[in-house]
Amino acid sequence: TIEMQLQPFNILLRNTLDQLVERDPTRIFAEPVSVEEAPDYFQVIKHPMDFSTMRSKVTGHEYRTIDEFEKDFDLVIKNCMTYNSKDTVFYRAAVKLRDMGGAVIRNAKRIVEKIG
Numbered sequence: 001t002i003e004m005q006l007q008p009f010n011i012l013l014r015n016t017l018d019q020l021v022e023r024d025p026t027r028i029f030a031e032p033v034s035v036e037e038a039p040d041y042f043q044v045i046k047h048p049m050d051f052s053t054m055r056s057k058v059t060g061h062e063y064r065t066i067d068e069f070e071k072d073f074d075l076v077i078k079n080c081m082t083y084n085s086k087d088t089v090f091y092r093a094a095v096k097l098r099d100m101g102g103a104v105i106r107n108a109k110r111i112v113e114k115i116g
């Protein structure tokens, strides 16, 4: 298939990310976890990811496919459900974001398939 033009694809990713950010009202996924917040975080989580990092990667054209973008979204969720125990607000927020964010990404994929 012909490569989808880069700029519209990046606008689609930015819009998709905005929708995911909207579904994190307490903004626990907005920025990288800091060592002050979780001193042992980087011993447990080898590949940290957050929405601000994803936004930089969109701006830097580091996502060539929507699957690469989805992989980082999945990482945000998986890291949170790995580091935080089930009975925490963090873990529960990750489950909620996984379920609501899944629909956002599926919709974005449909649009890419349609245009791409």
Ligand SMILES: CCOC(=O)c1ccc2c(c1)NC(=O)[C@@H](C)N2
Pocket: 028, 029, 033, 037, 038, 079, 080, 083, 084, 090
């Ligand atoms: C002000 C205290 O903030 C935190 O302890 C804190 C703040 C943000 C967090 C987090 C912990 N843990 C996480 O796993 C990811 C999702 N975000």
